[in-house]
Amino acid sequence: MSAEYRPAANPELPHHPESHVTRKPFLLAQLPSIGLEIRNNTDSQLFARVAQFSPLQQCATWRALIRVAHLWTESITSVHDLAVQSQALFNIKNSNKEERDRIVVRRFKFEEPRLEQIQDLEDMIAAGETVSTYSLEMDRIKTILVGGMAKNLGIDEGKFTNMFNNGTQSMRMNYYPPCPEASKVLGISPHSDATGLTVLLQFNQVHGLQINHNGTWVSVKMLPNALLVNIGDIIEILTNGKYKSIEHRVVVSKEKARLSVATFHETHESVVIGPLPELIINGETEQYKHVTFVEFFTMFLSRKLDGKSLMDDLKLKH
Numbered sequence: 001m002s003a004e005y006r007p008a009a010n011p012e013l014p015h016h017p018e019s020h021v022t023r024k025p026f027l028l029a030q031l032p033s034i035g036l037e038i039r040n041n042t043d044s045q046l047f048a049r050v051a052q053f054s055p056l057q058q059c060a061t062w063r064a065l066i067r068v069a070h071l072w073t074e075s076i077t078s079v080h081d082l083a084v085q086s087q088a089l090f091n092i093k094n095s096n097k098e099e100r101d102r103i104v105v106r107r108f109k110f111e112e113p114r115l116e117q118i119q120d121l122e123d124m125i126a127a128g129e130t131v132s133t134y135s136l137e138m139d140r141i142k143t144i145l146v147g148g149m150a151k152n153l154g155i156d157e158g159k160f161t162n163m164f165n166n167g168t169q170s171m172r173m174n175y176y177p178p179c180p181e182a183s184k185v186l187g188i189s190p191h192s193d194a195t196g197l198t199v200l201l202q203f204n205q206v207h208g209l210q211i212n213h214n215g216t217w218v219s220v221k222m223l224p225n226a227l228l229v230n231i232g233d234i235i236e237i238l239t240n241g242k243y244k245s246i247e248h249r250v251v252v253s254k255e256k257a258r259l260s261v262a263t264f265h266e267t268h269e270s271v272v273i274g275p276l277p278e279l280i281i282n283g284e285t286e287q288y289k290h291v292t293f294v295e296f297f298t299m300f301l302s303r304k305l306d307g308k309s310l311m312d313d314l315k316l317k318h
C-alpha cells in the first residue's frame with residue numbers, strides 16, 4: 001500500500017448561479033449503518049458483521065453510501081489534531097509575514113503555511129506517524145468492507161479482496177472556510193469518487209456533504225464517532241453497476257468552517273478495471289468498458305470534476 005498526497009482536483013471555489021446551489025429541501029439522508037467496533041472485535045468478527053449486514057443491499061437505494069459507526073481510536077484523534085493544526089495553517093494564509101512567523105514558526109514550527117514545508121523534524125515525524133497509523137486503520141476497514149461486499153454479491157471474497165490488496169491509498173484533507181455568500185458557491189463541485197471506496201472522516205457537526213438522490217440534493221447528517229463510506233467508480237465498474245458510485249458535492253456554511261479527511265482506496269495498479277465476468281449473469285450484458293488502471297486515472301486526471309461524466313465515457317453504449 002502506498003500513501004500519497006492527493007491534491008484537490010479543483011481547489012478553487014467554483015462559482016455557480018444561486019439557483020444551482022439551492023438547498024431546499026433540506027432532507028437528511030437515512031443511510032444504512034454498520035456498527036464496526038474496531039477496537040473490540042477481531043477482523044473476522046467484523047467481517048462476519050459486514051457480510052451479514054442486509055443494508056449493504058440497500059446501498060442500491062441510496063446509491064451506495066454506508067455509514068460505519070466506529071469507536072474513536074487514538075489514531076483518529078491524532079488525525080483530528082493534525083487537521084485542526086492544518087486548519088490554523090489555512091486560516092493564516094492571507095495574513096502578513098510577521099503574523100505568519102509568529103503563529104506558524106512559534107506555535108506550529110512550520111515555516112510556511114503548507115504541510116509540505118514542515119521544517120521541524122519532530123513535527124514531521126509525528127505527523128508522518130499519525131497519518132501512517134491512520135492510513136493502516138483505514139486500509140483495514142477497506143479490506144473488511146470489500147470482503148463483505150464480495151460475500152453479499154456471492155463472488156469469491158479472496159479474489160475481490162486481493163484486487164484491492166496493496167492498492168493505492170491516498171488522502172485529502174478538505175477545509176471549507178465559512179463564506180458570506182454561501183448560497184453562491186460550492187465547496188466541491190458535483191462528482192463521484194474515482195476510487196474503489198472512500199472513507200470519510202468529518203470533525204465537526206457542520207453539514208455540508210450532499211448526495212444526489214434521484215435528482216435531488218440531499219444533505220447527509222454526519223453522526224459523531226462515525227465514518228462515512230462512499231462507493232466509488234471502480235467498484236461500480238467491477239460490479240457491473242450492482243453497487244453504484246454516489247454523486248456528491250459539498251456546500252459551505254455562512255458562519256462555520258468545516259473540515260473533512262477523505263481516504264481513497266483503489267485497486268492494485270495491475271488490475272484491469274472492467275466488469276467481473278462472474279457478475280455477468282442471468283442474461284445481463286456488460287455495462288462498462290475494460291481499461292487499465294493507468295488508462296482509468298489518465299481519463300480521470302484529464303477532466304474537471306463534473307458529476308459522473310467519467311462514468312458516462314466508460315459506459316458501453318448498447
Ligand SMILES: O=C(O)CCC(=O)C(=O)O
Binds near residue numbers: 248259
Ligand atoms: O468534505 C466532504 O464531506 C466530501 C469530500 C469529498 O467529496 C472528496 O474529498 O472527494
Ligand SMILES: [Fe+2]
Binds near residue numbers: 191192193248
Ligand atoms: Fe468526493
